[in-house]
Amino acid sequence: MHDLLRLDACASGATHEFSGICCAGKPDRAFGGLTVAHALLAAHRTVAPAWHVHSLHAYFLAMGRPDEKVRYRVRTVRDGGTYTLREVTALQGTEELLTLTASFKRPEPGPDRHVAMPPTPAPESLPDRGEAVDRLWSGITPSSAIRQVVQVRPVDGDAADDDADQYGSRARRMWIRFSGRLSDDPALHSAALSFCSDLTLGRTAALGHLDALGGGNPAQRLFLASIDHAMWFHRQCRADDWLLYVHHSRTSGDGRGLTTGEFWTREGALVATVTQEVLLRERRTTPTADRSVLADVALG
Known part of the structure; x- marks a missing residue:
C-alpha cells in the first residue's frame, strides 16, 4: 500500500525529474495531497539527507487525472549554509498541475517551546466506524486508495455543537495516521504527513456555508x-503513529475559505502547522459545470 508514495527517476535520465502515480480523491479528480507529497519527496531527493524540510508552499493550478502519472521537475533556487530552497513543478503531459517551493535546513541547537495540546480523548477510546467517520470519508470516492492508506478517528460532535464555536471559528479534532509501517526515512514521514494534511481542511472551511444553505453534506x-x-514542519515525527490533527476555520467568504491545522504527537509535541485556502461555492448541476469553476482559478 505504500507504493502510493513511491517516486521514480524519470526514464529520460534528467537528474532532477521524477514521476509518481496519481490517485482519485473524488471521481475523475486527482487527490491534491498526493501531488503535494510527491512534490516534496522530489525536492528531498535533491538535497543531502542531513537537511530536513521546514516549510512548503504550494499552489494548485489544474485538476489532475487520476489514471495518469505525474512528472515532477525540480529546480534548485538556492543552496545556502543553513537553508536551501527548491522549486517543483508537477505536470501531466504539458499541463502544469501544481507549483511548490520547499525550504530545507540543517538542525540547530537552542531553546524549544510550544503551546500545550488541547485536551482530547485517546484514539483507542474513539470508534473507527460510525457517523463521524462516515461523514469525514463522504468527500472521498469509495474506491480511492486513500481509504486504504489512512486511518482516522474523529472526535464526534466537534463543529456540530454551537457551544463549541468561539467567535465564529469552526473547529475539528481527529486522530490520524498512515496505515502499516513506514521506513525510518524522515523524508517519507514528512511526505506522508503532507499527504494526510489535505484530507479535511476544505470541509472545515465549508461548515459555515452549509449553515447558510440549510445544512447537509458538503x-x-x-x-x-x-x-x-x-x-x-516544527519537529520530526512518525506519520505511521497516531497524530492529533486539530483544525479550525476562522473566515470564509468571497467564494473562498481559510483553514489552519496543527499536528500533535500523542505525547503532546506540536510537530507541524498547515494552512489551506479553498474555492468554496454552491455546487452546480453538472460535473462539466463544476470543472469550469476550477478553470476560473487556473486561468485567473
Missing part, C-alpha cells in the same frame, strides 16, 4: 477545490 451541496496549501 460533498453534495458545495464545490470545494484547494487553491493553495502551506505547511511548517
Whole structure:
C-alpha cells in the first residue's frame, strides 16, 4: 500500500525529474495531497539527507487525472549554509498541475517551546466506524486508495455543537495516521504527513456555508477545490503513529475559505502547522459545470 508514495527517476535520465502515480480523491479528480507529497519527496531527493524540510508552499493550478502519472521537475533556487530552497513543478503531459517551493535546513541547537495540546480523548477510546467517520470519508470516492492508506478517528460532535464555536471559528479534532509501517526515512514521514494534511481542511472551511444553505453534506451541496496549501514542519515525527490533527476555520467568504491545522504527537509535541485556502461555492448541476469553476482559478 505504500507504493502510493513511491517516486521514480524519470526514464529520460534528467537528474532532477521524477514521476509518481496519481490517485482519485473524488471521481475523475486527482487527490491534491498526493501531488503535494510527491512534490516534496522530489525536492528531498535533491538535497543531502542531513537537511530536513521546514516549510512548503504550494499552489494548485489544474485538476489532475487520476489514471495518469505525474512528472515532477525540480529546480534548485538556492543552496545556502543553513537553508536551501527548491522549486517543483508537477505536470501531466504539458499541463502544469501544481507549483511548490520547499525550504530545507540543517538542525540547530537552542531553546524549544510550544503551546500545550488541547485536551482530547485517546484514539483507542474513539470508534473507527460510525457517523463521524462516515461523514469525514463522504468527500472521498469509495474506491480511492486513500481509504486504504489512512486511518482516522474523529472526535464526534466537534463543529456540530454551537457551544463549541468561539467567535465564529469552526473547529475539528481527529486522530490520524498512515496505515502499516513506514521506513525510518524522515523524508517519507514528512511526505506522508503532507499527504494526510489535505484530507479535511476544505470541509472545515465549508461548515459555515452549509449553515447558510440549510445544512447537509458538503460533498453534495458545495464545490470545494484547494487553491493553495502551506505547511511548517516544527519537529520530526512518525506519520505511521497516531497524530492529533486539530483544525479550525476562522473566515470564509468571497467564494473562498481559510483553514489552519496543527499536528500533535500523542505525547503532546506540536510537530507541524498547515494552512489551506479553498474555492468554496454552491455546487452546480453538472460535473462539466463544476470543472469550469476550477478553470476560473487556473486561468485567473
